[in-house]
Amino acid sequence: MTAPDTKDVPSALMRQTLLDQERLAAAEPGRERPPRRLLPWLDVVVLGGSTIVDRGGDVLLGVVEELRSTFTGPPPAEGGTRLLILTGAGVRARHVLGVGLDLGLPAGALAGLAATEAEQNGHLVAALLAADGVSYLPHGSVARQLPVHLAAAPAAVSTGYPPYGVHEFPTGGGRLPVHRTDAGALLLADAFGARSLTYVRDTESLAGFEGASLTTSGAAGHDGPLPVDRVVLDLLPRAKHVRSFAVVDGTERGRISEARAGRPTGFTLRAD
Incomplete structure (x- = not known):
């Protein structure tokens, strides 16, 4: 029952939720106002924790040097x-x-613990x-201040x-x-409307997939592990x-640069 002094503001979302498909239909691609790319000049590169960072200086330093070699380009305005x-x-x-599972911790607590190590990397x-x-920028700064930081630095x-x-x-x-690094990177790249998204792994991660190009439905029917988490x-x-x-082999110099330039390399996954 509504109190006498309650004020209602007329709105299209009045007594609705953002899960109402009819309300969301107007924002779908193909409508009069398609989604706007916030940062169309952004390239997102994802470094695997166990496949790149944990490999130590022999692998990580080479990846860092390749990334550094791309910092000499013009600013986005040019x-x-x-x-x-x-x-x-x-x-x-x-x-x-493993310890958290033994202690009976729920999925939410385990997610926070694993995220801490990704932050350390x-x-x-x-x-x-x-x-x-x-x-380094925490999630809050990425969401609110990333354009400012990228105006002052190349990455x-x-x-x-x-x-x-x-x-x-x-x-x-x-x-x-289930929502780990692979899922988070895709969600973030899509939210900013990034120009490209590249996952960097090692040779073993791409075994059997080097040079392959699959659609999401084709990859879903593949038996065995994939180079990325299946939730993607x-x-x-x-x-x-x-x-x-693209998913590329970071132990091979030049693969990251090729993927950013849009040249076929490594493993490519496409939406149907």
Whole structure:
């Protein structure tokens, strides 16, 4: 029952939710106002925690040097690009997740623990690029201040883990968080309308997929592990801007630059 002094403001969303498909239909692609790319000059590069960072200086320093070699381009106003480097969690997160499972922690708590290690890897990569003006940005700064930082520096570093935290939900009857670095990077790249998205792995991660190009439906029917988490197969077809991405071997110099330039390399996944 409404109190006599209650005021209602007329609105299209009055007594509705943002899950109402009829209300959301007007914002779908193909309508009069398609979604706007916020940062169309942004390239997102994701460094695997266990496949790149945990490999130590022999691999990570080579990847950092290749990224640094791309910092000499013009600013976005003159047709150049800028780089957002995201890091994943590695072997330490797997250990923490194992302990958390033994203690009976829920998926939301496990997600927060694993995200902490991905953040530590981000600080490490940012430190290696500090001389170039690159700094680490937490999720809040990425969401509100990324354009300002990229106006002053050629790149920024953050964690690829999505900030779901305690709101992560278990799926498939398990407690492990399914939205990890691969999912978080895709969601972030799509939210900014990034120009490209590249996942950097090692040779073993691409075994059997080097040079392959699949659609999400084709990859879903593949038996065995994929170069990316399978939850991405559900997210990519729903993305508004990112319709494909590459997974490249970071141990081979030049692969990241080729992917950013749009040349076929590594493994390519496309939305149907």
